Amino acid sequence: MNADVVIVGAGPSGIFTALRLTELCPDKRIVIVEKGLPVERRSCPKEKTGRCVGCTPCRITTGFSGAGAFSDGKLSLSHEVGGDLPELIGTDLAQAMINEVDQIYLAFGADEHVEGLEAPEAIRTIRLRAIQAGLKLVDCPIRHLGTEKAQEIYLRIEQHLQEHGVEMLFSTDCRDLIIEDDVCRGIIAEGPEGPVTINAERVIVATGRRGADWLEHLCSAHGISHLPGPVDMGVRVEVRNEVMERVNDVLYESKLIGYPNPFRNKVRTFCQNPGGFVSQENYDGGLAVVNGHSYKERKSDNTNLAVLVTHNFREPFDQPIAYALNVGRLCNMLGDGQILVQRFGDILDGKRTWQKELSRSNVRPTLVDAVAGDITSALPYRTMTSIVNFMLAVDEAIPGFASAETLLYAPELKFYSNRVRMDERFNTNVRGLHCLGDSSGWTRGLMMASVMGHLMGGYLAEEL
Numbered sequence: 001m002n003a004d005v006v007i008v009g010a011g012p013s014g015i016f017t018a019l020r021l022t023e024l025c026p027d028k029r030i031v032i033v034e035k036g037l038p039v040e041r042r043s044c045p046k047e048k049t050g051r052c053v054g055c056t057p058c059r060i061t062t063g064f065s066g067a068g069a070f071s072d073g074k075l076s077l078s079h080e081v082g083g084d085l086p087e088l089i090g091t092d093l094a095q096a097m098i099n100e101v102d103q104i105y106l107a108f109g110a111d112e113h114v115e116g117l118e119a120p121e122a123i124r125t126i127r128l129r130a131i132q133a134g135l136k137l138v139d140c141p142i143r144h145l146g147t148e149k150a151q152e153i154y155l156r157i158e159q160h161l162q163e164h165g166v167e168m169l170f171s172t173d174c175r176d177l178i179i180e181d182d183v184c185r186g187i188i189a190e191g192p193e194g195p196v197t198i199n200a201e202r203v204i205v206a207t208g209r210r211g212a213d214w215l216e217h218l219c220s221a222h223g224i225s226h227l228p229g230p231v232d233m234g235v236r237v238e239v240r241n242e243v244m245e246r247v248n249d250v251l252y253e254s255k256l257i258g259y260p261n262p263f264r265n266k267v268r269t270f271c272q273n274p275g276g277f278v279s280q281e282n283y284d285g286g287l288a289v290v291n292g293h294s295y296k297e298r299k300s301d302n303t304n305l306a307v308l309v310t311h312n313f314r315e316p317f318d319q320p321i322a323y324a325l326n327v328g329r330l331c332n333m334l335g336d337g338q339i340l341v342q343r344f345g346d347i348l349d350g351k352r353t354w355q356k357e358l359s360r361s362n363v364r365p366t367l368v369d370a371v372a373g374d375i376t377s378a379l380p381y382r383t384m385t386s387i388v389n390f391m392l393a394v395d396e397a398i399p400g401f402a403s404a405e406t407l408l409y410a411p412e413l414k415f416y417s418n419r420v421r422m423d424e425r426f427n428t429n430v431r432g433l434h435c436l437g438d439s440s441g442w443t444r445g446l447m448m449a450s451v452m453g454h455l456m457g458g459y460l461a462e463e464l
Helices: 012-024 066-071 085-089 091-107 120-132 147-163 209-222 241-250 320-334 344-349 381-397 446-463
Strands: 002-008 030-033 074-076 136-138 142-144 167-169 173-180 183-191 194-205 226-228 231-240 255-258 267-273 277-283 287-293 302-311 340-343 407-415 418-420 433-435
Touching: 002 012, 002 183, 012 030, 012 091, 012 147, 012 194, 012 446, 030 194, 074 446, 085 091, 085 446, 091 446, 120 136, 120 241, 120 381, 147 167, 173 194, 173 209, 194 209, 209 320, 209 407, 209 418, 231 241, 231 287, 231 320, 231 381, 241 302, 255 381, 267 287, 267 381, 287 302, 287 320, 302 320, 302 381, 302 407, 320 407, 340 344, 344 381, 344 407
Parallel strands: 002 030, 002 194, 030 167, 194 433, 287 407
Antiparallel strands: 074 142, 136 255, 173 183, 183 194, 226 418, 231 302, 231 407, 255 267, 267 302, 277 287, 340 407
């Protein structure tokens, strides 16, 4: 098979590359290869069975629209949030592209309401409390798509791309790149009917966080210039809505950053879901990790958010993703393959949590098949100490956050570790190869990944 452009991965960066190209170069042949399913078939069986059945690949983390869109569907509208792409392209261009991409989402049916703009004085009060606790508040405007509404929006985008001639190969796994004389000439994939070779003038790798480990191996095998970057490890915290009520009403999502003693690692909150649900995702090899959903209409009594500790490793160590995967596997071992959950008070008391204790709490787990246990037996001391001290600081700004009944689920892992070396037009040292989105190490989240794809589509249109 021949194509002008082949895109590996149908997450936001791949999707927006294709959208821009179909607009500017409608005569070009574009092929998207995606190991998951089209968005209309991405239903998690757990909704009916009540427990994870281990879909391979996981329907939450793979498929058209990627993992982030399917989990909570939040668009951060500030260049200060979403990774390090502004370092590569400049803050002015990054913000201009955020505004441009936001209009595209609106055109496909995103909610016009933006969270976090309506109560500046209340935000000032929250910021003051954060400062007094030694934390930084990033009050980023949020356009909340919602998990169920995001699926509707991305279905429209999927249909739009198909109507404009984009060929999509679902349930098709890219196995390798075709690189000859430092030029990328296509990919080798495995589809439902066997091997598929796609020759293309340009190859876009946009495999998201799930594909970070795969891309790292490819970089090593083919001499694609890259550096090991940080990896985020932590927990998903769940509290009653009453604890987060003021923050939820004013900001919807509070992004707090701290550097707690004694290690001074960066610790941050991420992916806050008011009235949301804690969820399980499955990675290759059976690794179960925790995440969170937030719907537009379906609500719980709890708010959940991630607390993540950033780990930067130094020479001679160069396998941060493998390190985090092994930590995750330890958590899964203790939970017999399931997500672990523990009460914060039990962590402070140095004891495990028992299942019967959860039923007595004000905070009832929304991930009902999580296993009560001891996450401190799996998470590294540095990570766990940083989480505890950060949560105590957040409690000063948001009273009740670190109550004895607050639930911590583990493992929450974010893989961004393969920082691919590229210029400002996303050219790698291998001609014809471009790496986008979270797997490239430059973005974190829906909006910045979409921006990267939107820019890439424009650059390709100028060059093809």
